[in-house]
Amino acid sequence: MKEQAIPILRVADAAVSVRWYTRLGFAQEWEHRFEPGFPAFVDIARGDVHLFLSEHTGDATPDTLVYLRVADVDAVAREFGLPVEEAPWAREVHLTDPDGNRLRVGTAREE
Template identity: 40%
Template structure:
């Protein structure tokens, strides 16, 4: 089976690092950041891999990534709230489509949304 790696548009390298690496706990796998050029990064957390791009032609801001089967979502939610990140205070909800699931959506500084879902 092929691997899917969504590309999310970012506009500010430092804000992206603060949001994805410092707050959400993703790891920087690699980056391509030549002098005076837009950055392109691969980040991951467990089985979730994302590409972040400052290149204007790669994608449009406002994408949504659905991350299913995320384990220990309630603990992750509490970990995020404990960091007191002033730009995002996500809720933890039971989605309308599955009363046995938990769902949390965070929005990055560029309008992209990541929805984490755990099936209980």
């Protein structure tokens, strides 16, 4: 088993969030509910990168910041209609999901 850290993001409506994260290249892997009508807990993945989206109120707080390193930040910038910012360590865009979670998406600079 490969070890990894998976951030958990609090969301109000997992289905809405899954659609938004699809624009970033994520796809839903699975969804769990203890019973029908209960809050959803969803795993989304972009290659080997996973995020958990949780409707459970105690799992996380809105306004979390996640850094996502990608191969092509320009494609993400085009998808969201944003300019790419130049930082000494990477080229980046800053996004906010429908629930107020913040994502800094960047491509590392070539050395």
